[in-house]
Amino acid sequence: MGISKPLLEISYISFLALYFSFYTITPTFSASLQDDFIKCLHIYTNVEFPLNETFFTIEKNASTFEQVLESTAQNLRYLAKSMPKPGIIFKPIHESHVQASIICSKKLGIHLRVRSGGHDYEGLSYVSQIEKPFILIDLSKLRQVNVDIEDNSAWVQAGATTGELYYRIAEKSKVHGFPAGLCSSLGIGGQRGGAYGSMMRKYGLAGDNVLDAKIIDANGKLLDRAAMGEDLFWAIRGGGGASFGIILSWKIKLVPVPKTVTVFTVTKTLEQDVGNKILSKWQVVAAKLVEELFIRVILNVAGNNGNKTVTTSYNALFLGKKGALMKVMKKRFPELGLINTERLCRNELARIRCLHFRLPDRHSY
Ligand SMILES: Cc1cc2nc3c(=O)[nH]c(=O)nc-3n(C[C@H](O)[C@H](O)[C@H](O)COP(=O)(O)OP(=O)(O)OC[C@H]3O[C@@H](n4cnc5c(N)ncnc54)[C@H](O)[C@@H]3O)c2cc1C
Structure with a gap:
């Protein structure tokens, strides 16, 4: 049975209404508000801030503004076009600039967001959905x-x-x-x-x-x-x-920390861990092992289309040598079947990498 023409028209209008209700139009800063903010900063700090290095607006240069905004933002969902954007991004190069920013945004009635590394799961350091307009103070130049x-x-x-x-x-x-x-x-x-x-x-x-x-x-x-x-x-x-x-x-x-630390990653598929026995054992034992041993589990989907499975990756750091680790694992968590550590970190740079496993950057949570 076909859909009648009036019904089609109503659906189309509803779709447009829905579309525009989701599309937030950010009230942009007026040029005078931007000027007022800069003038105010000059009153409250004696330390110069070259505008081309510290001050970013859509009006001044949209592509640079976008680059700066996105530079450390980790949750891509909050970079969507529909998300409100800051009227100004200010990158202080001196601590007194942060002080001045707080005083000036208060005086001018502008909401302020502060960002350090940009890993906020909900984008709170670079998006303000309720309080608008807002300014973003990005601390990435204060990193000594x-x-x-x-x-x-x-x-x-x-x-x-x-x-x-x-x-x-x-x-x-x-x-x-x-x-x-x-x-x-x-x-x-x-x-x-x-x-x-x-x-x-x-x-x-x-x-x-x-x-x-x-x-x-x-x-x-x-x-x-x-x-x-x-x-x-x-x-x-x-x-x-x-x-x-x-x-x-x-x-x-x-x-x-000891000069030598040991790390390993052991990955099991759903099929290799029948009844989740290894995972259950990890839940019981992980918090009771020697304090030098940290084992976390990362769950993932692996394979494609008809051949999908779930993997559990046991990702560990041991503050000590391989021999001592193997003794603990054999005694307390033999189910994991750790037979040989994948990496043994001896030198300084390798140790930094080993101490801190890296997650993939940027996600849409
Ligand atoms: C991929 C990923 C991995 C993570 N791994 C870990 C982990 O291993 N261990 C862990 O503990 N957490 C982890 N987290 C969570 C993370 O530590 C928190 O989200 C933390 O707040 C991020 O700090 P940031 O400076 O990077 O974030 P930002 O987004 O810059 O800031 C987060 C919040 O703090 C506020 N803020 C920022 N700077 C300041 C400041 N100078 N003064 C006051 N408030 C400020 C922001 O306004 C925002 O509300 C992870 C998050 C992600 C996305």
Whole structure:
């Protein structure tokens, strides 16, 4: 039976209405608001900021704006055309620029989003769906890492990535590390001191190993641990992103790691793990193994069309040598059938790679 013409027309109109209701038109910044923001920044900072390196708008150069916006954004879904875009992207090159941005956005009534590494699952660091117009403060130019091996510590600016931090530590020492996230492109700022990683069983979260912090509060005041007090210092180590101010940098405590660590990845298909016996054993045993051993499982779909299966990849880091690892595995988790470690990392650079397994970049969650 055919569909009548009026019904077709109604469907077409409904489709258009639905289409346009999903397509959000972002109120763009007026040129005068952009000028006001820049003028205001000049009032609240004495440190110059070359506009061509720090200030990006669609009006000035749409393709550069897009590049900067997308540079670290990890969730492709929030880069869709329909998503609201910031009126300005400002990349501070000095800490006083962050202070000035907070003061000025408040004065001008502009909502502010802050981005460090751009890994927010919901794109909260570069999209604001309710509060508009908004400005994006991108901290990627504030990424210094100063490692002090004598003091067992480092000051790390928010725009640095975990990979940079691990690399800088490894440049100075083969027996120091830091227990933060696994993915090397995670931002230090956005992890807000929480952050779980492959050394968490031995050393806890990154937040457990933070000694001090520099934060700018909602009034534009720069505070360190002594000035902010222990309550706020507790809250920022794991509290919600951008909830308590903008973190400029963390002082972290380095942890000891052996010169040689061992890693392995063992992958089983659904067919190789009948009844999920290995997976069930992992669930029971993983948290009870020696603290030096971290094993995570990554589930994936493998194969194509008619031949699909599910794989479970057991991805491990052991803070020690292969022989000791094999003893633990044979005794506590023989079901995995680990007969030989795939890699044994002995030198410094290999150790950095081994300590932090990398996930594929960019997803649509
Ligand atoms: C592929 C991938 C792998 C991941 N792996 C791990 C992992 O191994 N371990 C782990 O613990 N987590 C992991 N995460 C989660 C990740 O750590 C969090 O999403 C974290 O918030 C990302 O920090 P960021 O700086 O990269 O993100 P951003 O997107 O820049 O920021 C995240 C949130 O923090 C706010 N924020 C950013 N910078 C600051 C700042 N300087 N001061 C105050 N607020 C700020 C943002 O506004 C936003 O709300 C992973 C995420 C992804 C996408």
